[in-house]
Amino acid sequence: MPSALRSARLLAASLCLLAGFAHAKIAPELRLELSDDATAAEFEARSAEILKALGDTQDYSELREHDRRRVKEALGRIGTDLSTVESLAQLPEAQRTAIRSEQDAINATLATARADSRMICVREQVIGSNRRRSVCLTAAQRRRDAATARGIVEENGS
Secondary structure (H helix, E strand, O other): OHHHHHHHHHHHHHHHHHHHHHHOOOOOOOOOOOOOOOOHHHHHHHHHHHHHHHHHOHHHOOOOHHHHHHHHHHHHHHHHHHOOOOOHHHOOHHHHHHHHHHHHHHHHHHHHHHHHOOEEEEEEEOOOOOOEEEEEEEHHHHHHHHHHHHHHHHHHHO
């Protein structure tokens, strides 16, 4: 019987693990990529996706408020520029270059925020017990906690 019980527990644990993976949803990385024939309507659709993701997903939870504002302002400037023409190719070269620069800044900001918002879970030993618990923090939270701990050690060590 112990072998059957062990097998049942193993099966139950495997099913729970698989159920967890089935519910884990990884959103695709957001990027603004405008081709030369991009229209204002195409841009507005992509811009709406980005703004929605910034507002209601955990993928960008570590995006600082001033960076969020800069992304929104840059999207607004690009939208204003594209609203006057049928496609990006119709804009003067200097204006297209400025839009590409804005696009690169938006993509860099989104990539950094997504990386900082990544959840990292570790199992830690509970002090005074044999139990372990899961502690989940974003990459940015872990970095801040480590910097705070280093500061405390340096302050007490001096």
